[in-house]
Amino acid sequence: MSAERQVRLGILGSGRGSNFAAILDAIATGRLSASISVVLSDREDARILELARSAKIPTVVLPKGRYRTWLEPHIEEELARSLRRFGVDLVVLAGFLRVLKGPLLAAYPGKILNIHPSLLPAFKGKEAWKQALEAGVAETGCTVHWVEPEVDSGPILGQARVPIRPGDTPESLHARIQEAEHRLYPEVIQRLIEQKLWREIH
Known part of the structure; x- marks a missing residue:
C-alpha cells in the first residue's frame, strides 16, 4: 500500500451502530487516520445502515441465511x-452478532478486529456485562482483539477498565462499558495504523 493512501476500513454491524459513530467521529476530528469504505450488516433494519447512509458511506445488506448466530459459507464468501x-484493508466488527467461520477469516487473515464488553479472557460470549454483575466482580470493561476461529479468543490489542458500582443494573453498567468502548476502539485502530501492525491485502 502506498504511504499516501489512508487505511480503508470495512465496518460490520448488526445494531445501533454506536461504535461505528465513535469511529466516524474520530476520523472527522483527526484522531483516527483512516477512512470508512463500506458498512455491512446482516439486518436490513439495523440503525448502523441509516447512520452510514446519512454519512454518505456505501452500505451492503447481507443475505439472511438459515441461522441466527453464524453465516453460511457462501454468505461469508x-x-x-x-x-x-x-x-477494504482492515475489517472492524462493531456489534456484529454473527460468529465468523472460515471463508472471511481466510480472506482477511490477521486483519479483523472485534470489541467485546468484558476484560477478556473473563466473561466470553453473550451479555458479558450481565455475567460480570452476576459474578460479583469489582470491575469489568472492554477488550479490542484480533478475531480468530474460537469466539472471543484472539490476541488482545487493548483494554479499558470499568468499575462496577453499588446499585449498578445491567443497563447502567452496559452504558458505561459502551462509553469506554467508544474511546478505546478508535485509539487501538489508530495505534495499529501508526505501528503498521497489519499487512496490506494482495
Whole structure:
C-alpha cells in the first residue's frame, strides 16, 4: 500500500451502530487516520445502515441465511467479495452478532478486529456485562482483539477498565462499558495504523 493512501476500513454491524459513530467521529476530528469504505450488516433494519447512509458511506445488506448466530459459507464468501470490491484493508466488527467461520477469516487473515464488553479472557460470549454483575466482580470493561476461529479468543490489542458500582443494573453498567468502548476502539485502530501492525491485502 502506498504511504499516501489512508487505511480503508470495512465496518460490520448488526445494531445501533454506536461504535461505528465513535469511529466516524474520530476520523472527522483527526484522531483516527483512516477512512470508512463500506458498512455491512446482516439486518436490513439495523440503525448502523441509516447512520452510514446519512454519512454518505456505501452500505451492503447481507443475505439472511438459515441461522441466527453464524453465516453460511457462501454468505461469508459474498461478504469477503464485498469488502474486496470496496478496497477494504482492515475489517472492524462493531456489534456484529454473527460468529465468523472460515471463508472471511481466510480472506482477511490477521486483519479483523472485534470489541467485546468484558476484560477478556473473563466473561466470553453473550451479555458479558450481565455475567460480570452476576459474578460479583469489582470491575469489568472492554477488550479490542484480533478475531480468530474460537469466539472471543484472539490476541488482545487493548483494554479499558470499568468499575462496577453499588446499585449498578445491567443497563447502567452496559452504558458505561459502551462509553469506554467508544474511546478505546478508535485509539487501538489508530495505534495499529501508526505501528503498521497489519499487512496490506494482495
